[in-house]
Amino acid sequence: MNHWLDTAAAAMVARPETHWWSRGPFATLAILVAKRSSPMSIALEARDLVKFYPGVRAVDGVSFAVHEGSCFGLLGPNGAGKTTTVEIIEGVTPATSGAVFYFGRPAGTEFREEAGIQFQNTALQDFLTVRETLEMFQKLYDRQADLARIIAECSLEDLLDRDNRKLSGGQRQRLMLAVALVNRPRLVFLDEPTTGLDPQARRNFWDLVRRIQADGTTIVLTTHYMDEAHILCDEIAIMDRGKLIAQGNPDSLLEARYKGLVIELPIEDVPHDLNGIQHRRIDRLGIVEISSNDVTRSLAELTAAAADLNRVKIRQPNLEDLFLDLTGHTLRA
Amino acid sequence: MLSRIYAIFRARNLEFVRDRGTLAWNIALPIALMFGLAVIFGAEGRNEFTIGVVQIPKAAEAVEHPFFDTRYMRFVPVADVDSGMRKVSRHQLDLLVDFGAQPRYWINPDSSKGYFAEMALLRAVDLAGDTVAKAQIHGQAIRYVDWVLPGILGMNMMFSALFGVGYVIVRYRKNGFLKRLRATPLTALEFITAQIASRLILIMAITTLVFLGTKYLLGTPMEGSYATLFLIAIVGTVAMISMGLIVAARVTSEELAGGLVNVITWPMMLMSGVWFSLEGAGEFVQGAAKLFPLTHILDSARAVMLDGATLYDVAPSLIALSVMSAVFLGIGATTFRWRAA
Numbered sequence: 001m002n003h004w005l006d007t008a009a010a011a012m013v014a015r016p017e018t019h020w021w022s023r024g025p026f027a028t029l030a031i032l033v034a035k036r037s038s039p040m041s042i043a044l045e046a047r048d049l050v051k052f053y054p055g056v057r058a059v060d061g062v063s064f065a066v067h068e069g070s071c072f073g074l075l076g077p078n079g080a081g082k083t084t085t086v087e088i089i090e091g092v093t094p095a096t097s098g099a100v101f102y103f104g105r106p107a108g109t110e111f112r113e114e115a116g117i118q119f120q121n122t123a124l125q126d127f128l129t130v131r132e133t134l135e136m137f138q139k140l141y142d143r144q145a146d147l148a149r150i151i152a153e154c155s156l157e158d159l160l161d162r163d164n165r166k167l168s169g170g171q172r173q174r175l176m177l178a179v180a181l182v183n184r185p186r187l188v189f190l191d192e193p194t195t196g197l198d199p200q201a202r203r204n205f206w207d208l209v210r211r212i213q214a215d216g217t218t219i220v221l222t223t224h225y226m227d228e229a230h231i232l233c234d235e236i237a238i239m240d241r242g243k244l245i246a247q248g249n250p251d252s253l254l255e256a257r258y259k260g261l262v263i264e265l266p267i268e269d270v271p272h273d274l275n276g277i278q279h280r281r282i283d284r285l286g287i288v289e290i291s292s293n294d295v296t297r298s299l300a301e302l303t304a305a306a307a308d309l310n311r312v313k314i315r316q317p318n319l320e321d322l323f324l325d326l327t328g329h330t331l332r333a
Numbered sequence: 334m335l336s337r338i339y340a341i342f343r344a345r346n347l348e349f350v351r352d353r354g355t356l357a358w359n360i361a362l363p364i365a366l367m368f369g370l371a372v373i374f375g376a377e378g379r380n381e382f383t384i385g386v387v388q389i390p391k392a393a394e395a396v397e398h399p400f401f402d403t404r405y406m407r408f409v410p411v412a413d414v415d416s417g418m419r420k421v422s423r424h425q426l427d428l429l430v431d432f433g434a435q436p437r438y439w440i441n442p443d444s445s446k447g448y449f450a451e452m453a454l455l456r457a458v459d460l461a462g463d464t465v466a467k468a469q470i471h472g473q474a475i476r477y478v479d480w481v482l483p484g485i486l487g488m489n490m491m492f493s494a495l496f497g498v499g500y501v502i503v504r505y506r507k508n509g510f511l512k513r514l515r516a517t518p519l520t521a522l523e524f525i526t527a528q529i530a531s532r533l534i535l536i537m538a539i540t541t542l543v544f545l546g547t548k549y550l551l552g553t554p555m556e557g558s559y560a561t562l563f564l565i566a567i568v569g570t571v572a573m574i575s576m577g578l579i580v581a582a583r584v585t586s587e588e589l590a591g592g593l594v595n596v597i598t599w600p601m602m603l604m605s606g607v608w609f610s611l612e613g614a615g616e617f618v619q620g621a622a623k624l625f626p627l628t629h630i631l632d633s634a635r636a637v638m639l640d641g642a643t644l645y646d647v648a649p650s651l652i653a654l655s656v657m658s659a660v661f662l663g664i665g666a667t668t669f670r671w672r673a674a
Contacts, residue, residue, distance in 0.1 A: 090516050
């Protein structure tokens with residue numbers, strides 16, 4: 001049984017478009033099987049990447065590996081070095097030192113042919129329609145996806161004859177994602193794909209990313225939205241000031257660090273003296289946070305300290321808390 | 334590889350032809366200039382008398398003769414009698430004079446300016462107590478509009494090549510489109526080839542259209558072969574586009590690119606003979622002008638159109654243009670940079 005599953009999973013990961021089980025409801029099952037039954041190969045590996053600009057160490061010794069078929073999130077605040085790191089990997093920015101490996105070999109021609117890239121900001125050629133843009137990019141590759149399927153997946157059917165310049169932000173992001181998929185990529189880079197989108201468009205985009213991953217495509221996502229990373233990523237690496245400061249599965253990272261819940265109160269509802277209760281003031285956001293393994297006891301202590309609990313919030317620790325604990329500053333801009 | 338080149342080539346063509354403003358400008362400018370000049374100058378493009386002087390030691394002024402003191406006369410050296418006679422027949426020279434051992438002059442009896450130039454010459458000769466032999470040459474006049482047509486077409490080619498390639502690639506680089514292409518299997522050579530092919534075809538189509546329209550409406554003469562002229566236009570356009578690629582290779586600012594293109598185009602506008610002949614200019618200027626592709630394009634195109642020059646006659650210019658293209662392309666391709674910083 002295991003042998004059959006392994007063979008099917010490996011075949012699907014290698015050539016997902018050729019198998020009926022890579023579509024529809026079978027897709028997620030197949031991915032789960034692939035992940036469970038076969039030791040996943042390393043699709044991408046960055047080794048000790050360094051990038052210096054005059055007076056700035058934008059990327060300072062970054063190393064990580066991305067498993068085939070997974071979604072890997074590179075997180076950090078604006079200016080952390082995420083985009084530079086990814087652009088070094090993509091081959092559009094030369095590294096000062098370090099190396100990038102694609103399925104065990106130095107990234108080169110094969111990588112360019114098989115990787116799909118959605119940049120944070122990309123201009124498209126003026127006066128071209130959505131259809132012409134997709135066709136132009138597709139012809140740049142020997143590997144070619146079924147354009148009709150990509151158009152349907154990215155919901156571009158009604159926009160095909162529209163000039164690129166007349167697309168809204170969400171439509172443009174969908175087109176940029178479609179452009180990144182025209183070569184039937186084995187590895188897709190999404191750089192801040194939902195920045196500037198409204199909440200509905202963001203959620204639609206997440207669904208789209210999930211469908212791409214269900215096809216067996218490896219995804220490298222850079223974002224400064226922690227919720228996005230938590231929802232989409234199997235593994236994350238947090239960057240700050242050019243260095244990786246944490247790496248692992250989002251839930252595992254949180255479980256390893258936090259045992260309880262977080263109590264949040266507006267700053268003005270909390271007296272300055274909290275009678276020795278460990279807390280953290282985030283003046284910029286106007287809140288006080290208290291980590292607690294025993295919420296009942298903590299609330300009692302707060303009451304004793306004359307705190308006003310009418311606006312209290314109790315929540316699970318999240319990646320933002322992790323980042324704050326690791327770096328001392330928040331991700332929220 | 335061909336598929337990739339074709340994809341970029343097609344996309345660039347679509348971008349150009351759909352940009353109605355730019356397209357109209359590329360076609361309208363040379364036509365407007367031609368008709369404007371035809372109205373302003375009519376058959377007589379020059380407002381001073383031009384006298385060819387054969388066998389002068391270095392410069393016309395070195396020979397002492399009262400004729401050289403005549404006002405409103407421009408004296409230009411002529412290398413040999415044959416080329417001077419051809420220009421007299423075409424009305425490019427009003428008079429050809431040789432103050433050698435046996436003083437002679439040549440005149441076209443159909444040229445009104447030649448008649449007045451002859452009167453001035455005979456008066457000066459009379460004053461000097463010399464005698465001079467007369468010869469007549471017949472031939473149709475070349476109007477200024479006939480002479481300036483290759484200049485205007487060449488100028489339009491130059492602007493279209495330099496701005497259409499140099500400026501556009503810099504814009505692509507600045508807005509990140511080149512960076513996006515860099516992340517595909519497309520190579521720099523493929524990208525550059527597509528840009529050259531696209532611009533070459535567009536320039537040739539527009540130039541041919543304007544040339545044929547102007548020729549039909551103004552009756553411009555054509556003494557040589559259309560095939561030779563077409564070849565000159567192709568080789569010349571490639572040289573110009575290659576020059577634009579040097580500007581485009583690394584520059585990241587559209588303002589700087591615009592400035593550089595102006596620095597390149599204005600000397601060519603002034604020194605390559607777009608508007609007026611350089612025959613009276615100094616040796617340095619004439620030598621420097623040979624470094625510009627536009628000079629070779631215009632010299633050879635005029636030779637074919639007005640003098641009936643053959644492919645063999647214009648081969649040196651074609652070779653010079655080809656060498657320039659190779660050098661410019663080599664520099665452009667090796668220094669090409671995809672991204673802005």
